[in-house]
Amino acid sequence: MKIESAVPARLRVRLLCAGVAALLCACGPGGPKRETDDGSGGDTGPSTGISVLAGDAAVSGSSDNKGAAARFNTPRGIAIDANGNLYVADQLNFAIRKVAPDGTVSTFAGKRGTSGTKNGTGTNALFTQPSAITIDGNSDLYVTDGVAIRKITPDGTVSTLITFAASDFSGDTRLFPGGIAADGSGNLIVTTGVDTRRVPLANPNRWTKLETGAVEILPGTIDPVTRGVAVNADDTAYVADLKKTISRATSGASSLATFAGTPGQTGKDDGNATTARFQQVVALTVAKNGDLYAADAVNNTIRKITTNAVVTTPAGTAGATALKTGKLLGSFATLRGLTVAPDGTLYATSGHAVVKIVLP
Secondary structure, three states, rough: OOOOOOOOHHHHHHHHHHHHHHHHHHHHHOOOOOOOOOOOOOOOOOEEEEEEEEEEEOOOOOOEEEHOOOOOOOEEEEEEEEOOOEEEEEEEHHHEEEEOOEEEEEEOOOEOOOOOOEEEHHHOOOOOOOOEEOOOOOOOEEEOOOOOOEEEEOOOOOEEEEOHHHHHOOOHHHHHOOOEEEEEOOOEEEOOOOOOOEEOOOOOOOOEEEOOOOOOOOOOOOOOOOEEEEEEEOOOOEOOOOOOOOOEOOOOOOOOOEEEEEOEEEOOOOOOOOOOOOEEEEEEEEEOOOOOOEEEEEOOEEEEEEOOOOOOEEEEEOOOOOOOOOOOOOOOOOOEEEEOOOOEEEEEEEEOEEEEEEOO
């Protein structure tokens, strides 16, 4: 026996259409959406949290491509220009890679897979061990490369600013420049495993030392000692110093003064200037408001240091070694480089990828 609905057919159709229209209005064009964060690159992550911009943290390579299809091989230093383009010292590809805001990767300078020291333009230039990178107010890049500092103009022309004397190094990688930052007064602040130097661009051979000491390294170590350095708007330099703390030097100062941490003590503790602890700060960057952010290796976390030296850990899980995207805290593959955009967005080199970190 057929039972007719109490609601007339024409009315049922009208009610169904009204329900579909309400659903579309609530969800926007295209129907229901869900927050995606599959680590595939191209900046698909949540509005706050960790997402992959380019590369694959666990897979090395050398491909120029977009998002997850691009490949890096041990990317280290990272810097951002006024247009939001990122420049990455891709160490074991011997090249400087450029990452557009949409995650598209190209080779800016150097020939991927070919090591050497050769000045030239674009892929005609060669690098031996690019590690740290900075950008100045003229949009010129400066890269630590073995025992040299290389300059790259906006059109990709590479020259050698300075090669430190062979007697300074004697094959000891502690003496290789491994951190670099440009100030607004025509100087580079350069860290090695034994000192921190202020190098004037106008006369780079007349550099001066801001600190002297030595770090312990394992015999046979081939990488330079990377110690983070950043300079704020008033030319105060902040340095991950040889005493395992964060120190600073105002413009023109001849030495460093401790800012956060206790000399000789390491750890992962957050807190104020004297109670906070760091393990191995391999990169520093400074935001527009003066807050510092540190890539703290071994802990493998992002640390925030406010202008009054209060330290917190906004991203990363101490001791974790695999990249976990999505909501904070998350975790990282090996952290090597860090930079901050004018809007406060952080970008880091993690494993073999470039990741984006959006804090609340």
